[in-house]
Amino acid sequence: MGKERATKKTKNPQAKLGKLEKRQERAGYSFVAIWVIGMLAFTLIPMCQSFYYMWFKIKARNGLQFTYVGTSNLTQIWIEDPDFIQGIAGYVWQTLLQVPIIVVFALIIAMMLNGKIKCRGFFRLVFFLPVIIVSGPVMNMLVSEGAASIPALNTQSVVSAFDTFLPTAIAQQLGTLFGNMIMTLWYSGVQILIFLSALQKIDPGLYEAAKIDGGSGWECFWKITLPTIKPMILINAVYTVIFLSSNEQNQLINMIKTAMFSATAERGYGYASAMAWIYSLLVTLIVLLFFGLLGSKKDVYDRMVKKRKRLAKKEAKLAKKIERRSVRNAKRIEKARKSRKYRTYDGSGDY
Amino acid sequence: MTAQATTKAAGPSESFAERFRKNFTKEKFHRFLFGTKEKQGFLKQFIVYALLIAIGFVYLYPVFYMFSTSFMDTSDLLDASVKWIPSKLYLNNYKDAASSMDFWKSLLKGLAIAGLPTILSVGTCMIVGYGFASFEFRGKKLMMALLVFSYILPSQVTMIPTYVLYSNMKLTGTIWAFAIPALFANGLNAPIFILIFYQFFKQVPKVLIEAAQIDGAGYWRSFFRIAIPSAGPAILTVFLFCFVWYWNESYLTELYVKGIAKSNPFWNNLVIQLKDFDSSFASKMSSGETSVSLSESVRMAATSLSILPLLLMYFFLQKYFVESIDRAGITGE
Numbered sequence: 001m002g003k004e005r006a007t008k009k010t011k012n013p014q015a016k017l018g019k020l021e022k023r024q025e026r027a028g029y030s031f032v033a034i035w036v037i038g039m040l041a042f043t044l045i046p047m048c049q050s051f052y053y054m055w056f057k058i059k060a061r062n063g064l065q066f067t068y069v070g071t072s073n074l075t076q077i078w079i080e081d082p083d084f085i086q087g088i089a090g091y092v093w094q095t096l097l098q099v100p101i102i103v104v105f106a107l108i109i110a111m112m113l114n115g116k117i118k119c120r121g122f123f124r125l126v127f128f129l130p131v132i133i134v135s136g137p138v139m140n141m142l143v144s145e146g147a148a149s150i151p152a153l154n155t156q157s158v159v160s161a162f163d164t165f166l167p168t169a170i171a172q173q174l175g176t177l178f179g180n181m182i183m184t185l186w187y188s189g190v191q192i193l194i195f196l197s198a199l200q201k202i203d204p205g206l207y208e209a210a211k212i213d214g215g216s217g218w219e220c221f222w223k224i225t226l227p228t229i230k231p232m233i234l235i236n237a238v239y240t241v242i243f244l245s246s247n248e249q250n251q252l253i254n255m256i257k258t259a260m261f262s263a264t265a266e267r268g269y270g271y272a273s274a275m276a277w278i279y280s281l282l283v284t285l286i287v288l289l290f291f292g293l294l295g296s297k298k299d300v301y302d303r304m305v306k307k308r309k310r311l312a313k314k315e316a317k318l319a320k321k322i323e324r325r326s327v328r329n330a331k332r333i334e335k336a337r338k339s340r341k342y343r344t345y346d347g348s349g350d351y
Numbered sequence: 352m353t354a355q356a357t358t359k360a361a362g363p364s365e366s367f368a369e370r371f372r373k374n375f376t377k378e379k380f381h382r383f384l385f386g387t388k389e390k391q392g393f394l395k396q397f398i399v400y401a402l403l404i405a406i407g408f409v410y411l412y413p414v415f416y417m418f419s420t421s422f423m424d425t426s427d428l429l430d431a432s433v434k435w436i437p438s439k440l441y442l443n444n445y446k447d448a449a450s451s452m453d454f455w456k457s458l459l460k461g462l463a464i465a466g467l468p469t470i471l472s473v474g475t476c477m478i479v480g481y482g483f484a485s486f487e488f489r490g491k492k493l494m495m496a497l498l499v500f501s502y503i504l505p506s507q508v509t510m511i512p513t514y515v516l517y518s519n520m521k522l523t524g525t526i527w528a529f530a531i532p533a534l535f536a537n538g539l540n541a542p543i544f545i546l547i548f549y550q551f552f553k554q555v556p557k558v559l560i561e562a563a564q565i566d567g568a569g570y571w572r573s574f575f576r577i578a579i580p581s582a583g584p585a586i587l588t589v590f591l592f593c594f595v596w597y598w599n600e601s602y603l604t605e606l607y608v609k610g611i612a613k614s615n616p617f618w619n620n621l622v623i624q625l626k627d628f629d630s631s632f633a634s635k636m637s638s639g640e641t642s643v644s645l646s647e648s649v650r651m652a653a654t655s656l657s658i659l660p661l662l663l664m665y666f667f668l669q670k671y672f673v674e675s676i677d678r679a680g681i682t683g684e
Contacts, residue, residue, distance in 0.1 A: 024486050027570040031482025032494065034475055035545070038535025042513060043501045049512035064515065109406065112399050125669055126407045129414070132665045132672070133658040135599030137626040141654045142413045145420070145647050182413055238503070245505050248602050256507050257606065260514070269511050276507040283505050 053273040060269065073274040080267065081259070084275060087252050088282060093173040095286055098184055099240045101177070103233060106188040110195035111225075124196070131189035136248025143180060143249070187243060191236040198232040199225070234294040238287055245283045252279055421445065421652035444652035451632045452624040452653055458660060461620030464608055465597035467526060468533040472544065473590050475536035480548025481578055485560065502542035510606065517607060526618065528607035529597070539596055539603070544589045551585040552578060587671050591664075598661060601626055621657040628653050 054073055059065040077084055109127055113120055159175035166174070177184060202225065210220050244250065256279065260272035415435075424441040448454075483495065514523065522528045532538050536545065555578060563573040579586075601622045608618045624631070628650065665672065 021487070024570075025488040028482050028486025028488035028491070031486065031570075031574075032479050035479040035482075035498075035536040036494070038475075038532060038537035039497060039501060041535065042532050042537040043504070043509055044497075046509035046512035046516070047504070049515075050508055050510075053511060109403075112403055115399060117399065117403075123403055123407060126410060128669075128672060129411070129665065132595055132661050133414075133599075135622050135658075136601045137622050137628075138599075138654055138658055141625065141628075141650055142417065145416075145651065182409060185410060186413075242503060242505075246602075253505075253507055253602065256510075257602070260511060269515070273511050276505075276510065280505045280508045284503065287503055 050273040050276060053270050054277055056270045058269040064269070069270070073271050074278075076271060077275060077278070080264075080271070081255065081275075084252065084255050087255065088278070089169070090173065091250065091252055092282065092286070093170065094177065095241060095244055097173060097177055098187075098244060099237055099290070101184060102188045102191060102240050103236050105185055106191035106236060107195050107229075107233075109188070109192050110199055111221075113192075113196055114199040124193070127192050128189045130186035134186055139183060139247075139249050143183060183249070187240065187247075191240065194232055194236055194239075195229065198229045202228050230294065234290065237290040237294060241283065241287050241290060245279075417651045417655050420648050421655050423648045425646060425648075441648075444648045445656065447632075447635075448628075448649055448653040448656055451635045452621065452628065452656060453619070454621075454656060457619055457621045457624050460618060461598060461622070461660070464526060464529065464604060464618060464620050465594050468529040468538055468597055469590060469593040471530055472533040472536070472538040472541060472593050473586060475534060476538075476541055476544040476589065477548050477579070477582065477586065478574070479536045480545045481552050481574055483545070484549045484552035485557070485578075498542050498545060501537075502540075506603070510603075514606065523607055524609065524618070526608055529604075538593070539600055540593070544593060547589055548582070548585055551582060555581055584671075591668060591672055595661060598622070621660070625653055625657040 055068060055070060056066040057069045057073070059067075113123055113127075117123070159171060159178070162171040162174050206224050206228075207220055210224060215223070246253070248254070256272050256275045259267045259275055260269060262268065262271075419435050419437065421444055422437045422441055424437075424439075424443070426438075483491065517523045517528050522531065529538070533541070559577050559581070560573050563577050564570075568576060598620070599622060604618075604620065605623055605626070609623060619627075632649065632653075
């Protein structure tokens with residue numbers, strides 16, 4: 001009996017808490033309470049508020065005056081700020097192009113640094129340096145002085161080369177990308193470090209085993225390195241998207257800010273909220289896209305195990321069905337025998 | 352016996368070419384270039400180093416460009432033969448840029464703007480991270496999900512109502528607009544810091560805390576007496592990152608701390624000074640306070656001035672920055 005109760009308790013720990021657990025729970029709440037308050041006050045409530053603002057025209061004269069306008073804020077954006085709509089298209093392209101470049105570049109650098117290299121510390125220092133100094137105005141200054149493009153690279157020829165076989169919109173984005181190549185690479189400092197420390201945690205025994213089995217370095221990369229650091233690729237991709245979206249090089253967020261304080265009657269808080277929501281939905285969609293692309297599809301072994309389990313379940317179901325049927329049939333036969341509708345051969349006597 | 356003796360005797364009399372041929376076989380050369388299974392070949396290593404150095408140079412090109420341009424005077428800028436190294440050390444750019452940016456005052460204000468929220472943020476994030484790491488309570492999973500969600504959510508969504516809230520509380524244009532969210536563990540990038548502390552406190556052996564509790568310490572007491580003293584590296588990591596991110600944040604600083612609507616010029620840190628550099632320098636120039644006209648070398652001088660404090664900090668504390676990601680245990684999960 002006692003054993004049974006114990007197993008029940010481990011199965012469902014939330015059923016009833018002991019005194020100690022209750023006290024621990026209370027202590028836990030007291031530790032995170034400060035964050036919960038902050039979360040409500042500075043994230044969740046403002047979020048709902050800005051969703052509410054989106055449907056109103058807001059005048060900021062002695063307090064806020066709300067006038068309900070429906071979806072007009074959303075439609076107004078197309079008229080007032082065509083730049084914003086264009087900027088959104090550009091932003092999506094740019095992000096979708098930049099994220100893979102940054103992640104792959106970070107991975108390559110991390111792989112190179114992961115080998116037996118002298119002065120690894122020095123190189124790490126160099127590749128991490130931009131994280132320290134990158135801020136909106138500094139970047140703007142450097143970009144405006146033309147220090148952001150690789151000096152030997154002829155951007156114009158690259159763009160015209162792409163233009164011949166790609167749509168103009170994409171070619172243009174590629175052009176701006178190559179024009180600011182160094183800035184793009186500068187955003188990969190944190191990612192390099194994340195990859196590097198993930199690479200160093202891979203068990204070297206795996207590589208040894210693969211080498212004994214005759215695997216080349218190329219195969220090792222695809223079959224060992226990449227699957228092992230796949231979660232880190234996702235983390236880095238998401239980090240990059242978030243970084244690019246909150247970075248001041250990004251014109252959209254500046255447009256939102258200007259719209260917020262614009263003196264024209266059409267704009268203002270409500271209008272800016274609508275812009276912010278469009279923008280945030282977009283960012284979330286991009287993040288979700290990367291989750292979908294890189295998210296945790298469990299590895300082959302897990303999938304096989306799952307398949308086996310599914311098959312076993314099916315078989316068990318079938319066996320149960322057969323068993324039930326046999327029981328039913330046996331009962332029927334028993335019934336029939338009792339009512340003596342017919343006799344079964346019991347193996348004795350003449351027939 | 353005799354054969355061995357003869358080869359030994361013949362050894363020194365072999366010509367250099369013969370010895371060379373003997374030692375320098377094709378296989379050896381191949382092994383040297385391409386390596387064996389155990390050892391990397393020279394060729395591969397050479398390529399790796401060459402690539403690293405080349406990429407490193409390209410990577411630092413803007414910084415080199417910035418520093419070298421900032422020392423050039425007008426004639427150097429126009430002279431096509433001067434590309435990288437200025438003909439003489441010309442410091443007037445720095446002098447004018449510093450006076451235009453109000454360097455020392457802006458530096459102090461920048462330290463305050465980044466410092467106070469950082470200290471508050473480190474303290475509260477540590478408490479919250481500890482709470483998540485060492486207690487089980489209902490709704491914890493939901494809270495963690497909210498934590499990640501609040502990181503992914505762009506700050507633009509919450510920006511407008513928050514601004515309204517601050518201006519109602521008369522916080523815009525004061526440093527409290529940054530300090531109060533930090534006090535509630537909702538400062539800049541706070542989710543990352545909470546997660547870093549969460550990871551760190553998960554690795555602290557629970558036995559230590561339990562021992563303290565057996566000795567009669569309460570939950571808070573064991574946190575202050577045991578957890579905080581053992582969390583030195585994590586605190587340093589979070590402190591540095593938080594400081595750097597607050598320092599570099601110009602978008603929100605301009606909105607909240609400086610306050611766009613009734614702009615309070617008191618809270619101008621270096622980054623914001625750099626943002627308004629062109630106009631402020633132009634007004635200085637028109638009143639005749641500068642000796643040079645606005646040129647790219649002055650702008651580069653201003654840029655290098657604005658990143659100088661962080662660069663100095665980085666070179667002194669680089670070990671902690673670079674090892675931070677390892678310590679934070681992002682990759683441990």
